[in-house]
Amino acid sequence: MRVKVKFFTLLKLYLGIGEYELELDKDSITLNQLLDILEEKIGKKFTFKLREGGKLKKGVIILVNGKNVFHLNGIDTIIKDGDVISMFPPGGGG
């Protein structure tokens, strides 16, 4: 499977990369597993901003193919070949 992960705004600034393509010898993984793999591949701790105690934290929006994972299966959302994952902390100011 091949997936594309896009980091936006403050997350992009923190990581220093905007996009990461991942090729894995699997048919599917969970979002939680994807976060583990990404952290290892990128080589910088960042998932503490996204999850805590096995659950997603508030503050960063994660969209899988344009749908918020809170409306899929949260941290257990299944990620499969061709998926595009977008992550960003939204702005609340006006």
Place this chain on the structure above:
Amino acid sequence: MNLYARHIPLLGREGIKKLKNSSVLIAGLGGLGTVVADILVRTGIGKLHIVDHGEVDLPDLNRQILYFKDDLGKKKVYAAKQRLKSIREDVVIKTYADYIDENFKFPENVQVIVDCLDNFRSKFAVDEIAVKYNIPLVHAGLYGFFGQITTVVPGETPRLCEILNGAEEKKEVIPVLGSVSTLFGAIQALEVVKLLCDKGNTLKGKLLIVDLLDMSFEIVDLK
């Protein structure tokens, strides 16, 4: 010379007439809302409902383009109305020096709501109102050099509370430059004009994520 002479090639006389007959509610009159209101009045909107409970404060003058030193301490809606009427005497401005929440008495015949609020709780409250009255909502939210814009159409696109489920208020004062809020407000105002005049493609069902530090504009198709 007609005020709208330079709009005619873009919007046509029909578009100008549509704007003249339209009514828009702007929720929040800060960095975004003042820009949206200014542009819509100059573009020929017929009626604006402007909602904000606050008063003009010194740090507002870095970006909130309808206010000046003489306005410090005044209710924003009244200071804004005075400025907007000085641009165009014939525009109808209805003021609400109030919070927008479930108790807000929503006016009739509003075609578009513009979310220019400065916190997620209020943004989700206005999302509820948009769904209740079945009115398109043009959302923007910013933080520093960054932010996002989308247009929610009830029954047609995901709701704001679905798109931004998991959003959390930051504890500190939100940093912002005038260039950033002005750009976001200008895009929101254009979105309103395009919706009302049925012109081109809007951000319906699309999330525009803007990074002005990197000067990148990316669109995510929402589902």
